[in-house]
Amino acid sequence: MSEKDKPETVKLTPAEEKARRKRSIAIALTLLVLVGVFYVVSLIKMGS
Amino acid sequence: MSTIETSTLSPAPAISMAEPKDFFALLKPRVMQLVVLTAVCGMALAPGSINPFLAIISIVAIAVGAGASGALNMWYDADIDQNMERTRTRPIPSGRVEPDAALGFGILLSILSVMTLGLVSNWFAAGFLAFTIFFYVVVYSMGLKRSTPQNIVIGGAAGAFPPMIGWAAVTGSVSIESFVLFAIIFLWTPPHFWALALFKMKEYGKVGVPMLPNVAGEASTRRQIFAYSLVLVPVAILPFVMGFAGPVYGAVSIVLGALFLKHAYGVLKMADGDERMIPAKKLFGFSILYLFGLFVTLLAETTVTGLIGAVA
Numbered sequence: 001m002s003e004k005d006k007p008e009t010v011k012l013t014p015a016e017e018k019a020r021r022k023r024s025i026a027i028a029l030t031l032l033v034l035v036g037v038f039y040v041v042s043l044i045k046m047g048s
Numbered sequence: 049m050s051t052i053e054t055s056t057l058s059p060a061p062a063i064s065m066a067e068p069k070d071f072f073a074l075l076k077p078r079v080m081q082l083v084v085l086t087a088v089c090g091m092a093l094a095p096g097s098i099n100p101f102l103a104i105i106s107i108v109a110i111a112v113g114a115g116a117s118g119a120l121n122m123w124y125d126a127d128i129d130q131n132m133e134r135t136r137t138r139p140i141p142s143g144r145v146e147p148d149a150a151l152g153f154g155i156l157l158s159i160l161s162v163m164t165l166g167l168v169s170n171w172f173a174a175g176f177l178a179f180t181i182f183f184y185v186v187v188y189s190m191g192l193k194r195s196t197p198q199n200i201v202i203g204g205a206a207g208a209f210p211p212m213i214g215w216a217a218v219t220g221s222v223s224i225e226s227f228v229l230f231a232i233i234f235l236w237t238p239p240h241f242w243a244l245a246l247f248k249m250k251e252y253g254k255v256g257v258p259m260l261p262n263v264a265g266e267a268s269t270r271r272q273i274f275a276y277s278l279v280l281v282p283v284a285i286l287p288f289v290m291g292f293a294g295p296v297y298g299a300v301s302i303v304l305g306a307l308f309l310k311h312a313y314g315v316l317k318m319a320d321g322d323e324r325m326i327p328a329k330k331l332f333g334f335s336i337l338y339l340f341g342l343f344v345t346l347l348a349e350t351t352v353t354g355l356i357g358a359v360a
Binding site for chain 2: 038
């Protein structure tokens, strides 16, 4: 593939990378909390 | 492979600069505080019991559902928010969050909160939460807000449902007691928002939202504020009269009610064309204290009474 045929990619600025990293961490933490919450809820529901 | 510095592109590609705190701001955290407080009250007063962990997750689900409706409201109202001083720093008009991202965020959280409440407590409460979100976003934000000066009277029901949802999360139903809690917030909403609308009248007029002062005039608004206050204060004493709140709540609701009426009377007697609107600003500030005061007292007294009963 020649240089001009290659797709353009976007290079993020440091500020954009920082914002994206923060969003990714927040999503990961939220998913972890949700997994933990539903695990405990399942235990409680099965226990009752 | 070629690369592009996003900062040199014009127009800039849609690389979001939004941070988690911007999405959190979409949830209207201050409104969520009131939702949490009133939902906890509904839950605490309800007969029966619920596992404490399930109770906490139910409250979080109700709060997130309310926050989701706030995000959808901000998505829909972004065009008018950018023209009002009070709202122009919100995440969408300030450019920190893209409208589509706010829409997706609001829909996702709506579904997640309803499903969670259904799985954790019961599907009646979950259905009630779904209806509340629908009512606030579709009936109020998309329907009433821009079309009638009675917008916040009817739309206020959405903000008044959380104690009923909290009650339903425990019992799987609603009752006259939970309806009284609903009625307190429902009747509180018009004096609270019309006091704000009085001193923000020009801004609402500028963006074309038909708030009561802009449509019916200042004098009519002041009379209606006082009329609603006259109904609100005795209704707020009802939990004591009906026996599901104690004497401390009874005393607090009477004292705070008298002060509410004093502020509402101040607004009633406010001169036409008063630019400073001090009585309206005072009533707006006090109305927040009033509602928090009522529900905090109700919750505290119920909790203490319950603890004493458990020990004895």
